[in-house]
Amino acid sequence: MLKRVINKNGKIVDIEEFDKESWDELKRTHKIGNFKTICCNVNTIPKTSIKFVKFFAHQNNQCLEVLDENKNDKNA
Ligand SMILES: [Zn+2]
Numbered sequence: 001m002l003k004r005v006i007n008k009n010g011k012i013v014d015i016e017e018f019d020k021e022s023w024d025e026l027k028r029t030h031k032i033g034n035f036k037t038i039c040c041n042v043n044t045i046p047k048t049s050i051k052f053v054k055f056f057a058h059q060n061n062q063c064l065e066v067l068d069e070n071k072n073d074k075n076a
Contacts, residue, residue, distance in 0.1 A: 001055040005035040005044050012038070015054050023054050032059065040064035 003015045013035065018026060027046050035056065037044045043059040 001049075001053075001057065002037060002039075002044060003055070004038060005056045006038055006041075007035055008033075015056065018054060023048070037063070 005013055007013050023046065027048070030046055032043050032045070035044045035046070036042065037056070037058060040058075040063050042064055044056040045059055046054070047057050048054055
């Protein structure tokens with residue numbers, strides 16, 4: 001779950017900039033590629049949890065940074 005992502009213009013977007021209406025609008029109009037994660041620069045998707053908490057998710061639900069760490073662990 002991510003609170004801050006990078007938009008197409010390279011600007012950091014904070015999740016707190018959205019209220020419920022603008023977040024729902026963003027989810028409706030969002031296209032893959034609009035936002036990238038700061039941690040590993042992959043596509044990220046705006047979502048709302050079952051508890052109505054806004055968050056950005058990695059497109060494949062996995063952080064590449066974590067994957068790389070796991071790979072290193074196996075090699076070690
Ligand atoms: Zn990541």
